[in-house]
Amino acid sequence: MSHTYSSIFFHIVWSTKDRLPIIETNLEKRLHSYMGGVIKNEKCDPILIGGMPDHVHLLVRIPARYSIADLVRRTKTNSSKFINQLYPRMRFSWQEGYGAFSVSTSKINIVKNYILNQKIHHKKNSFLDEFMKLLNKHEIEYDKKYLFK
Numbered sequence: 583m584s585h586t587y588s589s590i591f592f593h594i595v596w597s598t599k600d601r602l603p604i605i606e607t608n609l610e611k612r613l614h615s616y617m618g619g620v621i622k623n624e625k626c627d628p629i630l631i632g633g634m635p636d637h638v639h640l641l642v643r644i645p646a647r648y649s650i651a652d653l654v655r656r657t658k659t660n661s662s663k664f665i666n667q668l669y670p671r672m673r674f675s676w677q678e679g680y681g682a683f684s685v686s687t688s689k690i691n692i693v694k695n696y697i698l699n700q701k702i703h704h705k706k707n708s709f710l711d712e713f714m715k716l717l718n719k720h721e722i723e724y725d726k727k728y729l730f731k
Contacts (some may be wrong), residue, residue, distance in 0.1 A: 588646035591629070593693050594654060595639050595707060595716065596680035601709060603635035604672065612639075614666070620660045624653055629690070632697040634698060637709050641685065641698045650682050683720050 598604055610633075617640070618628040626644040644653060658676045665674040685693050696703070703712070710729065713727060717724050 586646050589643070589687055590646060590688060591641065591643050591685040591687065591693075592650055593641055593683045593685050593697075593716075594650070594680060595610075595713060596635060596658065597637040597709060598635075599675040599677055601636045601677070603639075604674065605633065605635045607651045609668070610635075610666070612663065615707075616659050617657055620657045623654065624656055626653055630694050630697050632700055634700050634704055635708065639700065641690070641693050641697060652715065654680050654682070658661045681716055681722075683716060686690070695698070 614633075617631050617638070621628040621642055625645060626648060629641040629643060631638065631640050633639050642658075643652070644650060644678070646671040660678075662675055665672065707715075713729065714724075714726070
């Protein structure tokens with residue numbers, strides 16, 4: 583076979599530094615759009631970007647040759663610069679880590695709905711609770727005292 587064929591989707595989640603709720607409504611659409619552009623520049627496919635004032639969720643498709651760590655690093659770096667150019671006094675930054683969860687093609691619509699319904703979901707659950715549920719669902723071991731340090 584002379585070509586590589588893949589269908590690799592990730593649900594990626596990360597928070598603002600110290601989980602500060604600073605992604606205001608007037609910034610949210612511009613930020614998500616900008617992040618989508620960064621992802622496209624990396625030759626990846628941004629399926630959906632959403633979130634809350636203190637965190638983002640991304641559903642992306644990446645090529646087999648691409649590193650998820652590189653995509654996250656570039657997206658976080660460029661989007662931080664973008665926000666800081668718009669609002670220099672904010673001194674915006676993202677948390678150091680992230681969660682990346684594989685998504686089966688058959689589950690894409692479930693993840694899309696999950697991202698689209700963040701505002702409703704977070705009326706009942708904190709970001710920390712949400713993130714721990716994702717880690718547990720994907721059977722990722724963690725120590726709660728080190729989450730978001």
